[in-house]
Amino acid sequence: MKYPFELFKEEVENFIRASLKELGCEGEVKIETPPAGKGDLSFACFPFSKLLKKPPEKIADEIASGFKESEWIGKVVSENGYVNFFVNEKRLAQATIDIVRKLDESYGSLEKKHKKVIIEHTSANPTGPLHVGRARNPILGDTLVRIYRFAGYDVEVQFYVDDMGKQVAALAWGIKNIDPATLTPPSRDKPDHYFVRFYQKAYQLMQEKEEIDREISKIVKECERGNEEILKMIEKAYMKVLDGIKQSLERLDIRFDRFVVESSFVRDGSVAKVVEALIKSGYARKENGAWYIDMKSFGVGDKKFYFTRSDGTTLYATRDIAYHLWKAERADMLINVLGEDHKLEAKQVEIALKILGAKTLPKVVFYSFVTLPGGKMSTRKGRAVYLDDLIDEAMERAYEEVKKRRADLSDEKLKKIAEAVATGCVRYNIIRIQPEKDIVFKWEDALNFEGNSAPFIQYAHARACSILRKEKIEREEEIDATLLEHEQEIKLIKLLARFPEVVNDACESNRPNLVANYLFDVASQFNQFYRDCPVLRAGDENLKRARLALVDCTRITLRNGLQLLGIKALEEM
Incomplete structure (x- = not known):
């Protein structure tokens, strides 16, 4: 099945190819979206000027003059070396209204792509609650999961549990050796908040006393040797923290299909095989007993990628290579969501995977960290603002905002709406920015009912629902969408028609912010339509039915888009 705007675009591409062939050349046809008022699709003739020995303006004129009436193209205009295409608006209106209401x-x-994708995200050290700085990872990862599934992929979501590092060893040591009575009370009744205190105290003692640092390092080495007693001690410590992390993420409707434990690749011998294969690859060198790969020959500066220590134990990245080889055998595509501080390590892992002939290499989505106006955060040093705190504050603020607007609602209903607005504002305010750009989380932006925010989009959806409650429109009812001729109606229809293209672009580029920004545009245009085009008082009955159908199509598109962002589409606000 092809969507209406896709058929229009296909017709434009075919026309361009045929026109270029007539002019005596062939080449890649790149279709662009022109500025407002310049058409719906555009083709730049500049790349063909040298080949055809003609100015681009002349080429554009010749292509445009060859246009004859077609199914989807309304008109073609040549302007300053561009060929601008205008869609047949009546055909697009009817086809879009029909297909949105049919598919719902x-x-x-x-x-369906018939391809499996493993998306790994969050994978935070299970030593304490998630802090705001890392909140972007699960929100970005979960949104990508939703988009990939909607785009036709079979997706498995994984959390890689680091149960062999010094952090979890410090947590386990702290639980075993520190008297809880000596610690400050936990900030809330939740396992991750309770146990993080042991980790933070152990980390502090590890910095102050060499003997404690040695004890914790010994735990790490015993894990590497596969000491089952020590591994079980660590599992018992981190599982409670992991339960707390899962509870926090479930508040944002984020879940995982599988938790993959790092130590499993030591236990089954995979890590030993990786070390052996890298040593035999011809790229490995030895220095003071430690094996490394010189990254210089791979264009990564003067860095050395150590995959063993001098005592023969491996590093996190070495075990990560084993994990990726395991994943590569189980999926057609691998997506990793990582903080920008992991760029070097990700490159090292990628190079090692290439050396080892991995079946599939991961695509990495890097993100910049979220900060509050006060600056960055650290779990180790106890200077963190936790994700739980952010969600709680969002709930309180959302409740007050909703109460100001809807004092007529019961407290129970106010709380239900506030919860959806709160989780929506946290998710949207993080996802609307390109992953690689920094975010300073500001409440005045996140809860702005008039700006680029979740509440603004949720309110547009609620408004559409309110109109349709007053006068229903049946799904099987035949609609004459060609009656929708007002400028605001046409603009809204064109936006709705582009939704499948936005989904595709967001998936291919791993940029979920495209969906967020698109929904803001739809909500904004719906408000313009609502202002200028009376729906229930349209006068003409057929026009009223057509406008009700357009409202319904907007509701459907906003709801489907919000679901991709993990945000509830409220029917009342």
């Missing part, structure tokens, strides 16, 4: 919950989804 699946509108915007793409054909």
